[in-house]
Amino acid sequence: MKEGSLPKAYEFQEVEPNCYSYWEREGFFHADGNSSKPPFSIVIPPPNVTGQLHMGHALNNALQDILCRYKRLKGFEVLWMPGTDHAGIATQNVVERQLAKEKLSRYELGRESFLQQVWKWKEKYGGIIIKQLKHLGASCDWDRERFTMDEGLSRAVRQVFVQLYEEGLIYRGKRMINWCPRCMTALANIEVEGEEIDGHLYHIRYPLENGEGALVVATTRPETMLGDTAVAVHPDDARYSSYVGQYVVLPLLERRLPVIADVYVDREFGTGALKITPAHDFNDFEIGRQHQLDLIQVISENGIMTEEAGLYAGLDRYACRKRILKDLEKGGYLVKVEDYKHRVGHCYRCKSVVEPMQSLQWFVATRPLAEKAMAAVRAGETKIIPSKWEKDYFGWLENVEDWCVSRQIWWGHRIPAWYCGDCGEIIVSLQDPTECTKCKGSQLEQDSDVLDTWFSSALWPFSTLGWPDTTADLKKFYPTSVLVTGFDILFFWVARMMMMGIHFMQQVPFREVYVHALVRDAQGQKMSKSKGNVIDPLIIMDQYGTDALRFTLTALAVQGRDVKLSEERIEGYRHFVNKIWNASRLVLMNLQDLEVVEEIPRRPERLMHRWILSRLQRMIQEVEESLQNYHFNQYAQTLYHFVWHEYCDWYLEMIKPDLYGENPAAKRLAQSLAAEVLKDILILLHPIMPFVTEELWQKLPQTTGSVMTATFPQPDDQRLDASSEEQMEVIMEVVSAIRNIRGEMNVPPSLRVDVVCLCEEPSGISLLQSHAGTIIDLARLANLRIAHVGEHKKPRAAASTVTKGVEVHVILQDILDFESESKRLAKELGKLEKEFGFAQKKLSNEDFLAKAPVEVIEKEREKELRLAEKVDKLRRHYDMINHLRESAAMEE
């Protein structure tokens, strides 16, 4: 489908879907477990089936795609393993909300048919995010797509649970846990988000039983007083020492509470007297345990006050608080109310305030697993990048507590534990048991709970590769090469994958973890629907194209810093996509009559060719280095600058005369080289901008197949050419100097002017002479005279400057305004003299000369010399202009 010419504009709306289906058809994303190529593997952080692609996904997957596409070009057997997560609580909530619209609850439906509903929902909507990932260009091996609740992964979950149970690393126990009264389930500690709240500290008077005074306690949660079973003071607190051992009477309920002493109490805080509610507070629970206090549960699982709350029973916990405060006040018990900011735990799924509660749950004994996970990172078996996250990783693992893994919801992996109705035995096994292993009874009932979603996610790197079977995929692709993820799931997911991976595979799940930043809005705010600052990647892709979005995200992906995204930024980079398109148009237009692609010499004769080839080698090196170090922004920006400001601005402009000219050999070389460099540019850019590069690749005559199957260019040291780069610099400087003067002196582009360049060195003369045509074209000149300084009279009516040892005189015969030229020169002189002054000062500093490295001094000397010359020449010209100005004034 080489058509030779390109449409005027890049129609990404058509190109993107076509490209993608072409890639899929050709099987370019497919990884071969039996390949002899070196492996490179990534498992996708499985998005929730309920998910819609947001900017976080877009960034995360764009970066993974870059790595995968890059490694394919480098000849690796690349597996990017895709899939989705069943997202227990989140998905169940979505379906429950849907049911609520029909005035149905899951309880009315019953477990079986509710689960059917969820599966139905999953079949219908679960693929949305996958489609969106494809829209983004993700080159995942979709043949291998997995779901955390598919058959194979469920088998892995069960195997892991049973084995951990048998090893004593999973147990069931009654513990204090965090409970979400809205989701009606236990949560793991990290699933609770502490949020600062403007609350109050209530001082409440608890009268002594003997009538002689009272103790005043301070609390933020007065409703919990109904479950109080003691009041504690510090044992060394002189104020209260006489109270210890006595009893106070709990207001409203009139219950006798012992006054106990415990060092936990902070004498400085509040009143120094602490009410103890063992059933509804982690610390109180602990104190209660030590002092053998009763547990009185006054708040039930759905946040309603229990029978134990007496006349407050049946009230919602917050309504109860209000009522209690009123009653306390009425009874004269409320001593003081202070404003008080404090942190309150919220459910990470529904944001409800969680309740600490004592409950019978399943736990993973995390310590032993955590030790190994830490050791692996310490030993460098897994590297976390940027390394600052290692600190967080260790910090969390060092203090990790047992992981509550049972959830009182229905959507998820059912816990493979059965309870014998006859003898109470717990049976945990791979196969569903039919009789009790202990008493042979048949009254078995399976635990109704399901596992934490993160339990199955923790197995993702090996469960997706076929574990517990020993598969070719596991052998080839485990450990995976790198995990790309946001820091927000470092503990939820990364740390747990490390623990499980090491325990079950005896090897870390990934060699490297690249932790990227969060995407925020232009003001640095978290994007959220309620703030209305969400930039939707789907809308952006439709509006600007996927490549523009991907390039923007990549260019902004600086290590360790949040990505602050704005639409203007994306718009800006869309222009870059367009630029590439148009550069390719130019190249292709001029390729039409190219019969044979010219063999490109290692060192072409013409400077511009040598220059662009040399620059290209440097780009390749820089790109590789950037990618190896995960400096995605550097990768994007390096190419941006090279393509736009070197290849387009200079190289393509410079070869135009050859392209349009009559010299067939020069033309062929220019055509071939422009195309050849473009070809490499397309490969270099392909990982970031897969679509436009593929489309253009298809159009280039010297390419075959897909850019995806191309080979990443090898930097050719023999084409590195520092002297060509220096020489080009001179040409570019001279052109810029002329343009600058034209601009400042308001010379319209249509007016071709004469320029005289006076050089110091013979080499400069020959360089300029051999590129006179280029300079004439690029600076829009009529004539260009090049001579040695001594051999040519300085032009009078000229605007002038000095650069790289060249005096540049722009002849403005009749139009030179001495007044403005004098001003312009004064300004330029001022700048130069200041710079010159700096250099002089530095070089007259003896300490500098004594202590600075010789190269630096040498560089500074050269600089001073250059500046001195420049200043001198400019000043002479300045004087002359001023003289002319004066005499012109006299004539009038």
Add this chain to the structure above:
RNA sequence: GGGCGGGUAGCUCAGCUGGGAGAGCAUCGGCCUUACAAGCCGAGGGUCACAGGUUCGAGCCCUGUUCCGCCCACCA
């Protein structure tokens, strides 16, 4: 309370191991120069948060101050 990141051009940000600051957008001036007006050519704009220190030399290293953001923590 502890830890981390950040305060650089009007805005959003680069600036990799210290050698006198860059980009995109925005602003201003000139151009439809046959790839591109989503473009081309040029210009203006910065006491690199503040105060000390180390150094011949600091945006970069150290100390302190201040402001912002995030994470962690059982003082009710």
